[in-house]
Amino acid sequence: NAGVTQTPKFQVLKTGQSMTLQCAQDMNHNSMYWYRQDPGMGLRLIYYSASEGTTDKGEVPNGYNVSRLNKREFSLRLESAAPSQTSVYFCASSVIDREQFFGPGTRLTVL
Amino acid sequence: GNSVTQMEGPVTLSEEAFLTINCTYTATGYPSLFWYVQYPGEGLQLLLKATKADDKGSNKGFEATYRKETTSFHLEKGSVQVSDSAVYFCALRVTSGTYKYIFGTGTRLKVLA
Numbered sequence: 001n002a003g004v005t006q007t008p009k010f011q012v013l014k015t016g017q018s019m020t021l022q023c024a025q026d027m028n029h030n031s032m033y034w035y036r037q038d039p040g041m042g043l044r045l046i047y048y049s050a051s052e053g054t055t056d057k058g059e060v061p062n063g064y065n066v067s068r069l070n071k072r073e074f075s076l077r078l079e080s081a082a083p084s085q086t087s088v089y090f091c092a093s094s095v096i097d098r099e100q101f102f103g104p105g106t107r108l109t110v111l
Numbered sequence: 112g113n114s115v116t117q118m119e120g121p122v123t124l125s126e127e128a129f130l131t132i133n134c135t136y137t138a139t140g141y142p143s144l145f146w147y148v149q150y151p152g153e154g155l156q157l158l159l160k161a162t163k164a165d166d167k168g169s170n171k172g173f174e175a176t177y178r179k180e181t182t183s184f185h186l187e188k189g190s191v192q193v194s195d196s197a198v199y200f201c202a203l204r205v206t207s208g209t210y211k212y213i214f215g216t217g218t219r220l221k222v223l224a
Contacts, residue, residue, distance in 0.1 A: 045211060
């Protein structure tokens with residue numbers, strides 16, 4: 001089992017460029033999440049998907065879109081990147097009433 | 112609303128010292144509580160959890176007790192090692208509705224040999 005995988009590990013964008021962060025899990029979890037981690041802010045929820053076919057906004061959704069492609073995959077898209085989106089992005093998954101499992105993260109820099 | 116408050120770090124200890132990292136929470140209903148650990152360059156890993164009042168979670172020498180009366184879930188370890196150096200996150204899971212998680216801001220622990 002690979003657990004939760006994320007690609008890419010690192011990315012540098014220019015302001016206004018777009019990109020998609022990919023996340024996949026092989027644990028047959030129903031729920032998947034996207035967080036961003038910033039110094040002094042802890043983890044903040046961007047979007048989550050309680051089950052396949054559903055997505056909901058979290059605490060900081062502005063500037064992001066998500067797609068729950070199937071039960072395994074949950075992608076995060078930045079349509080027009082801004083320097084304020086420089087962060088480390090983590091994907092996580094869980095069974096609905098159990099603990100979350102996290103991927104290794106994507107470090108994104110927007111110039 | 113729901114929130115988690117952790118003591119600010121960094122916390123610097125000598126090897127074999129006693130560790131306490133404070134965590135208090137505000138939540139409606141009866142949340143489950145978690146401690147996660149993040150080693151440098153990695154994602155978060157579950158360290159321990161407690162799902163109801165007075166439960167004690169434990170793992171790798173770490174312990175935390177779910178105290179409903181003080182709304183606290185403090186992390187303790189009797190004798191820390193250099194390998195415990197990491198960032199520790201307290202979190203709660205809202206059990207009603209959407210099962211979202213609320214994380215604290217994290218406490219960095221540095222253990223010196």
